[in-house]
Amino acid sequence: MSVTTPSAAPAWEAAVDDAPVAIHVRRDLVAVAGAEGTVWLLDVASGAVTEALTLPGGLLDVALAPDARHLAAAGPLGHALWARDGGRASVFETGSWSSKAAWANMERVAVVSGRRALVLDAEGRELWAPEPAASTVTDVAWMRAGRRLAVAAYGAVRCHERHTPAPVATYRYVGSHLALAVPATGRWICSGNQDASIHIWRTRDGSELTMSGYPEKVSRLAFDDTGTWLAADGAPDVTVWDFSGKGPAGTAPRTLTAHETVTALAWRPGPAGHLASGGDDGTVALWRATSGRPQARLRPARTFAGAAAVAALAWAAPHLLIAAHRDGRVVAHRVPDL
Numbered sequence: 001m002s003v004t005t006p007s008a009a010p011a012w013e014a015a016v017d018d019a020p021v022a023i024h025v026r027r028d029l030v031a032v033a034g035a036e037g038t039v040w041l042l043d044v045a046s047g048a049v050t051e052a053l054t055l056p057g058g059l060l061d062v063a064l065a066p067d068a069r070h071l072a073a074a075g076p077l078g079h080a081l082w083a084r085d086g087g088r089a090s091v092f093e094t095g096s097w098s099s100k101a102a103w104a105n106m107e108r109v110a111v112v113s114g115r116r117a118l119v120l121d122a123e124g125r126e127l128w129a130p131e132p133a134a135s136t137v138t139d140v141a142w143m144r145a146g147r148r149l150a151v152a153a154y155g156a157v158r159c160h161e162r163h164t165p166a167p168v169a170t171y172r173y174v175g176s177h178l179a180l181a182v183p184a185t186g187r188w189i190c191s192g193n194q195d196a197s198i199h200i201w202r203t204r205d206g207s208e209l210t211m212s213g214y215p216e217k218v219s220r221l222a223f224d225d226t227g228t229w230l231a232a233d234g235a236p237d238v239t240v241w242d243f244s245g246k247g248p249a250g251t252a253p254r255t256l257t258a259h260e261t262v263t264a265l266a267w268r269p270g271p272a273g274h275l276a277s278g279g280d281d282g283t284v285a286l287w288r289a290t291s292g293r294p295q296a297r298l299r300p301a302r303t304f305a306g307a308a309a310v311a312a313l314a315w316a317a318p319h320l321l322i323a324a325h326r327d328g329r330v331v332a333h334r335v336p337d338l
Helices: none
Strands: 012-015 020-024 027-033 038-043 048-056 061-064 068-073 077-082 088-092 100-104 106-111 116-121 125-127 137-144 148-153 156-161 169-172 177-181 188-193 198-202 210-211 221-223 231-232 238-242 254-258 261-268 272-280 285-286 303-305 309-318 322-325 331-333
Touching: 027 061, 048 061, 048 077, 061 156, 068 106, 068 309, 088 148, 088 169, 088 331, 100 272, 106 137, 116 148, 137 177, 137 188, 148 177, 177 221, 177 238, 188 221, 221 261, 238 272, 261 309, 272 309, 285 322
Parallel strands: 020 061, 020 309
Antiparallel strands: 012 331, 020 027, 027 038, 038 048, 061 068, 068 077, 077 088, 100 106, 106 116, 116 125, 137 148, 148 156, 156 169, 177 188, 188 198, 198 210, 221 231, 231 238, 238 254, 261 272, 272 285, 285 303, 309 322, 322 331
């Protein structure tokens, strides 16, 4: 049985003058990226706006460095870097589609730039770049504690070591990759695909597996902190796959039913197996996502109702969940132990 709490008082609520497309939280800052190109930096404790910067041409992603001293933003016309000390911002209008930014550590960030993935320092200077892909890069993910970069483009995921333009490993799949997920262990590489499938490679030996049959494209994938559980969209339901032991081959996922369309996924920090999902109906659902048996159809443990679609979710702490809604509302929900 789920508990719906439409009137539960949030820790705070803020509003931005745009439709959010992404949020990211590190330490004391919440970064909210708006579709038209502004990033708002909010205080985690109060929701107050502390800074704003603009990237011409719009935004697709935003990422704070682990120490929250720097920020990278990506959009259709390029990328931007922001330094907290002095509020310094540098905008790089490359004219190349930049859909993703991902920090390896406090000193290196990877950004998509058309058919390339660029690795920059915190000031925006290029450190190295993998060789161009055959088509537009759609996602990047760091592996091995920031020592290896996975780059997804049509037909393959290629892995590059630092300062090595040519790939050290290539994982091929004929299709368009929309999202990458790599557990902290680096044992697996998973791609969500335009052809309504999830493709999985075991990095140790390159063996592979495809989970197909989703009714819609799979554009959101997320591993929990343990690297054991993978959550995916691709249907009105959320599927959760078990990667323990030899992995998900020959198994069935748990199914989480709450939304007509899934619009956001975020695992609660820690090993508890709690997942937050957002839907186009404005609902935020909280799950004991790893309970029950394979093929179990789970109901949410708690829901928060909202008027506008959920654009993005991020955990600020184990008991504080930030939801950005497409009407510009940003809400910090207090989340008790489930």
